[in-house]
Amino acid sequence: MTALHRSIRYALAALRTCAALGAAACVAWLATPSAFATTLPAGFSETNVITGLSAPNSFAFTPDNRILVCQQGGALGIFDLNGAPLGTGTALTVACTSNSERGLLGIAIDQNFSSNGFIYLYYTTSSGSLNPPGTPKNRVSRFTMSGNAVVGGSEVILLDLIPSDAGNHNGGQLRIGPHDGKLYISTGDGGSTPSNSQSRTTLAGKILRLNLNGTIPSDNPFFNDPTPGIRKEIWCYGLRNPWRFTIQPGTNALFIADVGQNTWEEVNIGVPGANYGWPTAEGNSTNSNFTNPVFVYNHGGNGASITGGAFYTGTTFPTEYQNCYFYGDYVDNYIRRLVLSPTNEVIADEAWGTGANGPVNIEYFDNAIWFTAINSGHIRRITYAAGANRSPVAMASASPIAGLAPFTVTFSSAGTVDPDNDALTYLWDFGDSTSSSAPNPTHQYSGAPQTVTARLTVTDNGSPNLSDTSVGIPIVIGTSPPTATIVSPAANAMYNAGQTISFSGTGTDPEDGARPASAFTWRVVFHHGEHTHPFLGPITGTTSGNFVIPDTGETATDVWYEIILTVRDSNNVPDTETVLIFPNVGNLQLRTVPAGLDVTVDGQPMTTPLNTASVVGMKRQLGITLPQTIGGTTYTTFSGWSDGGAQDHQIVTPAGTTTYAVVAVAADAPSRIPMGGDWDASGASSIGLYFRSAGTFALRNSNSPGAADFFFGYGPANPGWIPLTGDWDGNNSRTPGLYDPASSSYFLRNANSPGAANLLFGFGGPGTNLTPIYGDWDGDGDETVGLYDPATGAFFLRNSNAPGPADLVFAFGPGGAGIVPIVGDWDGNGTTTVGIYVRSTSTFFLRNSNSSGSADLAFGFGAAGMGFVPISGNWDGSGGESIGIYDLTNGSYFLKNTNGSGAADLVFNFGPTGP
Numbered sequence: 030m031t032a033l034h035r036s037i038r039y040a041l042a043a044l045r046t047c048a049a050l051g052a053a054a055c056v057a058w059l060a061t062p063s064a065f066a067t068t069l070p071a072g073f074s075e076t077n078v079i080t081g082l083s084a085p086n087s088f089a090f091t092p093d094n095r096i097l098v099c100q101q102g103g104a105l106g107i108f109d110l111n112g113a114p115l116g117t118g119t120a121l122t123v124a125c126t127s128n129s130e131r132g133l134l135g136i137a138i139d140q141n142f143s144s145n146g147f148i149y150l151y152y153t154t155s156s157g158s159l160n161p162p163g164t165p166k167n168r169v170s171r172f173t174m175s176g177n178a179v180v181g182g183s184e185v186i187l188l189d190l191i192p193s194d195a196g197n198h199n200g201g202q203l204r205i206g207p208h209d210g211k212l213y214i215s216t217g218d219g220g221s222t223p224s225n226s227q228s229r230t231t232l233a234g235k236i237l238r239l240n241l242n243g244t245i246p247s248d249n250p251f252f253n254d255p256t257p258g259i260r261k262e263i264w265c266y267g268l269r270n271p272w273r274f275t276i277q278p279g280t281n282a283l284f285i286a287d288v289g290q291n292t293w294e295e296v297n298i299g300v301p302g303a304n305y306g307w308p309t310a311e312g313n314s315t316n317s318n319f320t321n322p323v324f325v326y327n328h329g330g331n332g333a334s335i336t337g338g339a340f341y342t343g344t345t346f347p348t349e350y351q352n353c354y355f356y357g358d359y360v361d362n363y364i365r366r367l368v369l370s371p372t373n374e375v376i377a378d379e380a381w382g383t384g385a386n387g388p389v390n391i392e393y394f395d396n397a398i399w400f401t402a403i404n405s406g407h408i409r410r411i412t413y414a415a416g417a418n419r420s421p422v423a424m425a426s427a428s429p430i431a432g433l434a435p436f437t438v439t440f441s442s443a444g445t446v447d448p449d450n451d452a453l454t455y456l457w458d459f460g461d462s463t464s465s466s467a468p469n470p471t472h473q474y475s476g477a478p479q480t481v482t483a484r485l486t487v488t489d490n491g492s493p494n495l496s497d498t499s500v501g502i503p504i505v506i507g508t509s510p511p512t513a514t515i516v517s518p519a520a521n522a523m524y525n526a527g528q529t530i531s532f533s534g535t536g537t538d539p540e541d542g543a544r545p546a547s548a549f550t551w552r553v554v555f556h557h558g559e560h561t562h563p564f565l566g567p568i569t570g571t572t573s574g575n576f577v578i579p580d581t582g583e584t585a586t587d588v589w590y591e592i593i594l595t596v597r598d599s600n601n602v603p604d605t606e607t608v609l610i611f612p613n614v615g616n617l618q619l620r621t622v623p624a625g626l627d628v629t630v631d632g633q634p635m636t637t638p639l640n641t642a643s644v645v646g647m648k649r650q651l652g653i654t655l656p657q658t659i660g661g662t663t664y665t666t667f668s669g670w671s672d673g674g675a676q677d678h679q680i681v682t683p684a685g686t687t688t689y690a691v692v693a694v695a696a697d698a699p700s701r702i703p704m705g706g707d708w709d710a711s712g713a714s715s716i717g718l719y720f721r722s723a724g725t726f727a728l729r730n731s732n733s734p735g736a737a738d739f740f741f742g743y744g745p746a747n748p749g750w751i752p753l754t755g756d757w758d759g760n761n762s763r764t765p766g767l768y769d770p771a772s773s774s775y776f777l778r779n780a781n782s783p784g785a786a787n788l789l790f791g792f793g794g795p796g797t798n799l800t801p802i803y804g805d806w807d808g809d810g811d812e813t814v815g816l817y818d819p820a821t822g823a824f825f826l827r828n829s830n831a832p833g834p835a836d837l838v839f840a841f842g843p844g845g846a847g848i849v850p851i852v853g854d855w856d857g858n859g860t861t862t863v864g865i866y867v868r869s870t871s872t873f874f875l876r877n878s879n880s881s882g883s884a885d886l887a888f889g890f891g892a893a894g895m896g897f898v899p900i901s902g903n904w905d906g907s908g909g910e911s912i913g914i915y916d917l918t919n920g921s922y923f924l925k926n927t928n929g930s931g932a933a934d935l936v937f938n939f940g941p942t943g944p
Contacts, residue, residue, distance in 0.1 A: 107120040416631050523610070756805070822845075
């Protein structure tokens with residue numbers, strides 16, 4: 030078993046340490062990713078069949094026992110079952126975009142391959158920018174093989190323009206159904222628009238099904254659907270990133286492993302036409318429109334990435350493994366097995382292989398479980414032989430790897446293991462005819478300039494004795510390593526999403542001097558929590574370049590980028606420097622009016638109030654789905670967001686903390702709101718109405734039936750905005766205003782006519798469930814704004830129509846449902862004071878000063894009922910304001926000239942009848 034130089038996990042730990050220490054740079058030599066031995070139950074043995082691959086992610090077996098391996102950069106490798114390259118070792122190199130998670134991603138072998146040579150590939154096209162939001166798309170094509178190579182010009186495009194919006198979430202698995210001979214294709218949601226998964230007019234977030242010539246089978250579930258734009262290729266939908274799926278032998282059921290977001294990894298059984306819920310649901314859902322997974326596991330926000338899978342149907346594993354479903358996890362580096370009932374219910378989820386080092390494709394073939402270990406560039410095979418001794422795994426590293434003679438090298442066997450825990454003997458061959466049996470020796474090299482190769486062989490004491498030799502470590506005598514220096518960006522620099530990052534570096538060598546551009550290799554790796562994703566490179570032959578930080582795709586904030594420069598001297602000795610850059614993070618505060626409604630963030634429902642971190646510059650999708658019911662009230666109508674966006678709209682995450690609030694209107698909200706005011710400066714108040722849906726005021730100069738004296742539209746027709754009136758400029762005439770609960774902004778006008786606001790300002794917090802009021806709180810002749818909190822009974826009053834803190838804050842009366850604020854000059858002293866109206870008893874409690882205390886006037890007026898709205902005004906021009914009631918059910922006003930119990934002094938109808 031081959032073992033390579035250094036553990037990626039150790040290197041990442043070192044890089045995290047550098048970041049924590051704020052180091053200016055972190056230098057490490059990562060010549061080759063390293064191999065981890067998978068820890069398996071007794072009797073199971075693992076062999077590295079193919080090594081030295083570049084990001085292998087998918088593979089398939091031909092009927093004549095060859096292995097075709099998709100490597101992300103576009104090379105399709107070809108090997109025999111022992112891992113020996115066939116022909117040139119590369120059957121085809123596809124021109125593709127391979128940054129982020131794009132590239133050559135999937136392969137299937139035609140059922141008649143022996144006669145037609147057909148293979149099917151899933152890859153990302155090479156057109157357009159490498160960085161989001163560029164134009165690469167995913168494609169499915171058929172190619173023809175002859176011998177160990179693909180025939181030039183044989184590509185037939187079967188399906189094109191599959192979204193790859195952000196670089197991640199491409200899907201990419203291909204399978205041919207043994208039962209129907211159809212080509213099944215998995216696609217991700219494209220990374221930037223999760224709602225793609227719910228749309229049947231896009232190919233993203235689906236399992237697709239085609240005939241092998243690219244036509245659409247007539248028995249696809251939506252083939253006869255007349256909906257305009259529907260993609261008839263869809264077989265099932267509502268998936269996030271079904272990176273891998275397999276077809277169960279015998280039943281032909283599709284087992285779809287769907288990578289989760291915040292909480293759940295899923296295994297879904299494919300059903301034609303089924304909707305698996307993403308992004309509305311993740312994991313199990315109570316929504317009857319969605320098909321629930323057969324199996325989920327919770328990763329608790331710590332990062333995971335399910336890989337599925339393979340069914341064992343051989344004869345050599347113990348019988349309890351027969352027909353088990355093997356799945357892996359790329360992040361957590363394991364392979365587990367599901368024990369299933371005959372009806373595919375999960376009986377048990379059991380551990381099996383740990384330390385699998387990035388499994389991203391698992392296949393069954395010839396009595397073995399095979400998988401790609403992408404982190405080490407291997408294809409591995411796991412077999413079973415009861416009681417057999419298993420080979421140890423030799424791991425070797427050395428530092429330094431070059432120097433002027435004489436120089437001393439420290440060797441390490443860290444990571445060397447024996448799966449049976451047998452005692453090991455060590456034998457180091459230093460490459461200069463000397464050796465050592467110590468586990469971690471030091472050795473001095475001297476003599477003429479040359480390159481030698483050091484290796485470690487370990488032997489166990491099992492029966493029979495088994496050995497493993499590490500990959501050779503080249504040691505260069507007579508030269509000093511070069512020095513790689515990243516000039517920009519600076520270590521620990523901060524970035525925003527969407528920002529262009531320029532990188533540059535220098536390389537010098539004690540013997541060679543300045544190194545040319547041809548000696549430079551750059552890579553950029555994207556880190557998310559404890560795992561990594563390839564992002565860009567390797568890029569060779571340049572000392573500088575740039576890339577764009579994606580502004581769509583991964584929305585987590587525990588992310589960063591690692592920029593890696595390797596410079597080699599003329600003897601091929603490398604030096605590597607790494608720089609880490611980190612994101613600026615903003616805070617999104619999401620609020621609703623009323624509080625507690627669900628909003629959608631990137632398509633996922635979340636309950637407010639919600640604070641969520643987001644990388645500055647990241648594009649996020651905010652929305653609200655209606656109707657929703659809370660507290661027994663159903664809200665059906667969208668009124669507006671505080672940023673003025675549509676019901677579902679995109680934002681770009683700002684720096685700092687930003688509140689986004691949305692207002693929804695109840696299904697039973699009245700279509701009109703009554704109001705009173707002295708519209709014509711006659712000294713007497715009269716009535717009016719505001720119509721929500723049209724944003725229109727209808728005002729009357731006398732308290733009697735008749736046509737409106739003023740009828741005009743003012744402001745937007747947002748049904749959640751609240752009208753109010755006041756003498757905003759002190760001219761003794763009341764004019765209209767509007768209050769936006771989403772942004773807590775006032776729009777006040779000094780004339781009863783259409784036009785722009787004369788005063789526009791915010792007062793209070795955005796997205797709070799407060800009621801706007803108005804009055805001359807300080808008796809200066811000008812009316813100003815205020816807010817009432819129905820939950821607590823608190824008033825917040827302001828003496829000027831401008832932003833700022835409240836001048837008066839006090840509570841009067843209890844808060845709670847069915848209590849409405851009312852204000853007026855109850856005692857005729859020129860100052861407006863507060864009051865409340867209790868709907869359930871039709872009782873007024875009025876106070877002659879703006880402070881806490883008991884009511885100066887408490888009385889009942891009119892009939893109790895939730896259809897009555899209180900108003901106030903100087904109905905008879907006497908100088909003191911008194912109360913009134915408007916009946917929403919019949920459009921009638923009941924006005925009283927004194928503040929006390931008794932019959933109405935004026936009863937009349939104005940405006941339409943009905944709620």
